[in-house]
Amino acid sequence: MKTLKAFVVLITLLSSQSFAADAARGQKLFKSCVQCHGADGAGIEKQKAPRIAGQHEWYIISSIKQFKAGKERKNPPMLPFIKKLSNTDIADLAAYISTLK
Template sequence: MKRFTTSKILLLASLLIAPMLASADVVAGKALYSSCVACHGANAEGNPAMNAPALNGQFPEYLARQLNHFKDGIRGADAKDSLGMQMRAMTAVLADKQAITDVSEYIASLPVTAVATKIEGDVRNGNNLYQGNCGSCHGGKGEGNQALNSPRLAGLDEAYLIRQINNFKQGIRGTHQMDRFGRQMKLMANTVRSDKDLLDMAAYLHALPVQ
């Protein structure tokens, strides 16, 4: 049986991804993003007051996957996920997968910024918990790992991080049979034992420097 090294697997993945990225029209993506600015901000920096997470700094493949999930009812279909349902409705402005690719690539091209909010939590405990449970996939500094399909977490606001972990734990997100990575995350979310631990991890991730 022919064996593939990690480097060969990553090379193959990059070759498969490249055609999608090459076909992206960032100019068209900018025009499409105009419908997102009111909630997510001009630079996709997010707005906690609007329950809108930061999008800049994310990998375009992750953004496209989530938008496709919303559009296809894989995410945001649960009646308990009112904010997800709103986002699902917003994807109606994206006519097809090309539009999703275009807007995802545009968002990923924006400068990484963060909304300045203060989170009360034990950052040291949050660091310990995060490194032990999440760092191997999402990166030691929450920078994400494209090869593992793990999004960036650094700089995301407290409410969004806590809400998504609880959504995974409660089965509101990550139960659809087509959401393979969501199902993995649901299992990991169950390792967070208390609300305090979750708050501490959120405080740690939000405190990380924007790069």
């Protein structure tokens, strides 16, 4: 029984590490966002791009997925970029954006 418990714990730890978002990769993806949201994620009023810095990772993921599905605000310049993002890309991007203050 102890062996089974140890195995379950080990698998759980390994699984969580393999699914962890990669903020460094997200930073590279964020380069496409800088033109409108700014390097610090503070947003650019002239572009009508909102502040995204300081948002929780889960909120960013939810917002991007809803936008991609056409359920949230319309922003034609952003749509081509968003449509290309995979779920992994979205998670990585959100991991990076959530570090911005």
